[in-house]
Amino acid sequence: MSLSVKEDAYWSRDARQLLAEPGSSEQGLSTELAGERLSAARQRSLRSEPDRQALRLFAHQFRSPLVLILLFGALVSLVVHDWTDAAIILAILLGSALLGFSQEYRASAALAALQRRLALTVPVLRDGQLVTLPADGVVPGDVIHLSAGNLIPADGVILEARDFLVTEASLTGESFPVEKRPGIVSPQAPLGQRTNCAYLGSSVRSGTARMLVVRTGRDTAFGAIAERLAARAPETEFARGVPGDPGRASYLRWRSASPTWG
Template structure:
């Protein structure tokens, strides 16, 4: 699509840019920033215990302590804490990936506003803005370039390739947020900002991947629910059988709980978390 057609679609003037009033109106659609879901370190750590299998292990720790099996209780507690620390490290690593994307965004941008060249915060860019690029600049938003002169851009944040990519109006007319201009100069028409940019889509996928459990975690959760049912059934069967034989209720209850605790695979959550963290 020709630059004139893109400008007409975005209702902007290539010679004068947007007016200040129009820029303020369009900014109501949202700032040019990458949103990320941030949680406090304490909440992230506490959330590691909100799992069926982990709750079973905590219950097993309590029961072992009540039965006087302090060594078993300590061992299980160490496993639970280790699992929580590993899970915390995994989530912290994912949040750092989002922060790394935010570090690639430009703080300021040179724009054309009502015929005047101004320096504006990149967070205030809107679709239809005219941006000036030169060597050393970070691309502040997704741009349709025009009037380019020997323009080359490092697109390694997207492609992984360190070689700069030449940009031409007829061939490669787009520059993406977070990429570095290594050579030349150009004007650019903002076509997407914030989470609507290509980098914003990557940030959204990272955030979505962080929130959704993996298939292995889903299976582990189902296994935990199954074990809760089985352990409860074991405890009930042992209690009923013992009482029918004339054994004291308290004694049979503790025996059933002991068997249920023995059936719990204490090391499984830690092993799974290790695989997800380092695999």
């Protein structure tokens, strides 16, 4: 079974089995094997989609049928020279669209800011040699070295640790650092109790460790949050009748992005 399969409770398995499955070892991947995996890993990266551009986001505010009807009404008012009604309708539509755009643009900007945090380098074992690579060059099966101050570039299991404390507040809400060490954890353990794993989006507070990369990009716990932030929740019949309501958009986005750990 591939290590990138989300149903695989890798935190409950022996590290030696995990090292054997992807063709990795204590000395890391070979350059050739890593190159083969890199293209597939980049297809699942956390980069922004083109449709998140500002103009597209603004144009999206006018897709509602009710908005199109009101626009048609405004055009009719202009044709018959009813300037007052046309101005009122257009002002309401523009204000509503701007408010909706503001909410979605801020959410997209927040997601982009999270992604920019991942623009880091990491020491990786390749062909038995420790080399420094961009974080987006890490693939499942890599063995990486982590130390105090590092941002963790992927999800994985700890192979070796020394006084290794990790801050996971962005994932679990726990403000205090958590000690990570090698071992096996129950398959039912929630994310916050997987003391043998470290996750993308967390940071190293102190100590050093070696970690086997298991999941990257969208397959990580952090990636699941990013996908829920980017996804649009299905609109109800009521929602379709309220164009550009920023409060509704914010609530639906919050509900769709709220993680359930376990």
